[in-house]
Amino acid sequence: MSDTMPPGKVTNPKLTLYAFHLRNNLAQGYDEPVDDANHLWEQCQQLGQKLNIPRLESLIERLQDNNGNIGLAPSKDNPKSDYLELLQKERLLNFSAISDGSTLQLRGEVYPLQIHDTYAVDITLRYPYSDVEVHQLGGLNHQGCLLLDSSNSSLGQTLVLFAQSVGDIQDTQAFAEACLTAILPKPEAEKFLLSPPVKGTFLGSPIFEYENNQDNAAQNGHILIWLNCHPQTETLEEAGDYYQPLINLLCCRHKILYVYSESRWCNHEARILYKQLETQRKRLRKLPSEPAEKLIQLQHLITETIQLAFDYANHLRDLAVHRNTIEANGKNYCFWLKQLQAISIEGEDNLDFWQQLINRIQEKFIEQIGVDLAYLIPAQQLFQQMIDTIRGMVEILAEEQAQVREQQDKERDRNLQTTIAVVGVGIGFTGLAAASFPYLIPPDAKTTPIPLQPPFTSGSLHPFISVLLLSLIFGFLGAGVAKVVTMLISLCSDKRAKLKSSPKNQLLNQANTPEVGQVTGVQQKVEIPTQPPRK
Numbered sequence: 462m463s464d465t466m467p468p469g470k471v472t473n474p475k476l477t478l479y480a481f482h483l484r485n486n487l488a489q490g491y492d493e494p495v496d497d498a499n500h501l502w503e504q505c506q507q508l509g510q511k512l513n514i515p516r517l518e519s520l521i522e523r524l525q526d527n528n529g530n531i532g533l534a535p536s537k538d539n540p541k542s543d544y545l546e547l548l549q550k551e552r553l554l555n556f557s558a559i560s561d562g563s564t565l566q567l568r569g570e571v572y573p574l575q576i577h578d579t580y581a582v583d584i585t586l587r588y589p590y591s592d593v594e595v596h597q598l599g600g601l602n603h604q605g606c607l608l609l610d611s612s613n614s615s616l617g618q619t620l621v622l623f624a625q626s627v628g629d630i631q632d633t634q635a636f637a638e639a640c641l642t643a644i645l646p647k648p649e650a651e652k653f654l655l656s657p658p659v660k661g662t663f664l665g666s667p668i669f670e671y672e673n674n675q676d677n678a679a680q681n682g683h684i685l686i687w688l689n690c691h692p693q694t695e696t697l698e699e700a701g702d703y704y705q706p707l708i709n710l711l712c713c714r715h716k717i718l719y720v721y722s723e724s725r726w727c728n729h730e731a732r733i734l735y736k737q738l739e740t741q742r743k744r745l746r747k748l749p750s751e752p753a754e755k756l757i758q759l760q761h762l763i764t765e766t767i768q769l770a771f772d773y774a775n776h777l778r779d780l781a782v783h784r785n786t787i788e789a790n791g792k793n794y795c796f797w798l799k800q801l802q803a804i805s806i807e808g809e810d811n812l813d814f815w816q817q818l819i820n821r822i823q824e825k826f827i828e829q830i831g832v833d834l835a836y837l838i839p840a841q842q843l844f845q846q847m848i849d850t851i852r853g854m855v856e857i858l859a860e861e862q863a864q865v866r867e868q869q870d871k872e873r874d875r876n877l878q879t880t881i882a883v884v885g886v887g888i889g890f891t892g893l894a895a896a897s898f899p900y901l902i903p904p905d906a907k908t909t910p911i912p913l914q915p916p917f918t919s920g921s922l923h924p925f926i927s928v929l930l931l932s933l934i935f936g937f938l939g940a941g942v943a944k945v946v947t948m949l950i951s952l953c954s955d956k957r958a959k960l961k962s963s964p965k966n967q968l969l970n971q972a973n974t975p976e977v978g979q980v981t982g983v984q985q986k987v988e989i990p991t992q993p994p995r996k
Contacts, residue, residue, distance in 0.1 A: 469595050469636065471624035475569075475587035476601035476644060479708060480504075481616040481715050484532060485578040487782065491534050499531065500615070501580050505571065508584070509556075511606045516556040517571060523548060524573060532575040544705065545575040565591060565600060576712050579616065583708065592627055595636075598643040605646055617681055617715035620644070623698065625689035634660065637669040637686040645684075649673075653684060661814040664698060665691030665806045670814050677722055683714075693806065706800035713794040714818060717787050721826045724783040728833045731776040734769050735840050741766050741847060752865075756858045763851040770844035777837055784830040791822040879947045 482501035485491045502521045509517025524531045524547050535542040546552055558567040565588050572583035586601045601607075607620060622640055630636045637658065642650045652673040659670040666689050673682040689695055697703065744762060748755045798815055805812065 469630075469639070470592050470627035471595060471598070471640070472592045472627055473587070473589060474593055474598055474601065474622065474624035475585055476598070476607065477583060477585045477621045477623070478607045478618060479621065479711050480582050480584070480618040481576075481712050482580045483578065483615050484575060484580050485535055491536065491578065493534075494531075497615075498580065501582060502531070502573070505573075505582060505584065508606055512558045512567070512586075512603060514556045514558050514569075516554055520554070520571065520573070523550070523554065525549075532580070535578045542575055543577050544709075547573040547575055547580075565593065565597065567600065574708070576709060579712055579716070581708060581712055595639050596643050598622070598624075598640060602644045605649070616712075616719045617683065619683040619685065619711050619715070621685045621687060623687045623689065625695070630688065630690065633667045633688055633690070634658065634669065637667075637688060640686050641671060641684060649682075653682060658686075659814040659817065662809060662811040663687065663801075663805065664694045664703065665809050666694040668814075681718060681722075683711075691806075691809075697804075697806075702804050703801060706797045706804070710794060710797040710801065710815070713790045713797065716790045717794065717818070717822060717826070720783045720786045720790070721830075724780055724787075724826075724830050724833070727776045727779045727783065728830075728837070731773060731780070731833075731837050734773045734776070735837065737769055738766075738773075738840060738843060738847065741769070745847070745851065752858055752862060756855065756862065759851055759855050759858065763848060763855060766844065766847055766851065770841075770848060773837075773841060773844060777834065777841060780830055780834055780837075784827055784834075787822060787826050787830070791819065791827075794822075795819060 480501060482498070484494050484498050486495055489495055499521060502524060505520050506518050509515070509520070521531075526549065532545060532547055533539060533542045548554060552572075554571040554573075556569055556571070558569075567586060568589055569584065569586040572585075574581040574583070584607070586607075588601070601622075602620075622644060624640065626636060638654065641653060645653070653671040656672070656674065661668050661670070666687060668685055668687045671682075671684040671686070673680075675681045689698075741762060744758075748758055798812065798819075801815075802810075802812055
């Protein structure tokens with residue numbers, strides 16, 4: 462970029478903003494607009510506030526029908542949505558900006574459209590019937606109000622400056638560079654001038670294409686400087702035959718770049734999930750040895766892995782959808798480019814600079830997404846294998862835990878039954894001892910009842926106390942005998958169960974019992990001994 466701006470003037474300059482924003486997408490369906498579908502129209506109203514254009518501030522109300530809707534749901538059965546003018550009462554919304562003391566009168570028009578599933582707007586600002594110094598072109602982009610940034614549209618924007626030089630132009634590229642520097646703030650202009658522009662010829666006049674080469678499609682700037690240097694250019698431009706092919710071409714261009722940018726994001730996120738799969742695999746190798754803790758960690762691990770696999774599959778699906786979208790819009794781009802070539806001036810126009818995007822679609826965009834899918838799809842099988850492996854481990858551990866719990870329940874039941882049996886035997890012995898004790902004492906009718914005395918006040922035990930103590934002793938003895946018998950029975954049962962579950966015993970159990978009259982065993986060859994020959 463040159464340090465000094467070449468002097469010069471332009472006549473009747475106009476700066477047009479083509480901005481595009483998705484109305485519908487595949488995820489939410491085509492019946493209802495996306496949540497931020499009106500974002501583009503809101504930005505237009507804010508532009509009206511900056512430029513003191515009252516008619517532009519009420520744009521949304523002018524676009525809504527009686528039901529408050531804007532546009533139509535895109536459908537193959539309703540081709541109107543492929544190119545639908547959105548203003549209800551007028552085709553264009555003409556306006557004049559309130560003068561801020563400048564001698565130049567800023568005028569313009571807004572042309573809102575719906576192109577299939579996309580909102581599009583054409584905002585044109587002009588200084589009509591005026592000769593303007595090149596450095597005054599900045600008034601068409603007052604305070605950077607038309608700067609290309611992510612807040613204005615979801616798909617992207619293109620700025621087109623159409624101007625005719627007053628006098629001959631010695632160096633058209635230098636003049637285009639001066640115009641670009643005038644309509645943009647210096648920091649933004651420097652980004653576009655880092656790489657040389659692509660030059661072409663359209664309707665007989667030179668046109669220069671500038672890009673700031675940002676990876677983010679919403680921040681990717683696109684500017685066309687179109688210099689009116691041919692007698693037929695202005696006539697053909699005013700006829701407007703080029704307009705519909707051009708805005709459709711730009712719409713396809715921004716969709717392709719936007720979708721490819723989204724595919725880069727999907728690929729990046731999928732690779733992050735791929736790395737997390739490796740982390741999950743390492744966690745699977747470092748599980749604790751304690752079964753209960755191991756089972757808990759496996760359950761957390763499978764929950765996380767399933768979510769990772771689901772997100773991973775979504776990214777792969779989106780990559781495939783993005784590739785199909787790029788291919789479809791690439792075909793549409795070729796169609797509209799042929800329409801522009803059909804109305805161009807034969808032998809003078811050169812639209813090869815628009816052909817370069819088609820080459821990028823085939824050589825870079827589609828091929829790169831194909832490489833990404835080829836790299837990422839095999840990992841999807843690893844996710845499924847990881848999930849199946851964890852599920853198998855969880856089932857095994859759960860079965861082992863169930864067997865342990867079942868064994869504990871059996872042991873608890875057996876202990877309870879043993880306790881009940883021991884207590885019952887003890888109570889039985891106690892009752893037996895208490896019932897037989899009167900037979901041990903000879904009855905004496907003349908004996909008077911013996912009163913109970915405090916402890917340690919008598920040299921002999923009261924018969925009631927004797928009965929109570931002997932009953933307790935017999936009860937404990939009976940409970941002890943029952944406990945020993947129960948333990949012996951339990952040991953015998955356990956030994957029998959171990960023998961039954963031993964491998965040798967299982968083989969014996971699996972042997973078939975021969976039927977009556979059936980000869981079993983390996984058939985042996987019976988040899989009849991022969992007598993030696995007699996001499």
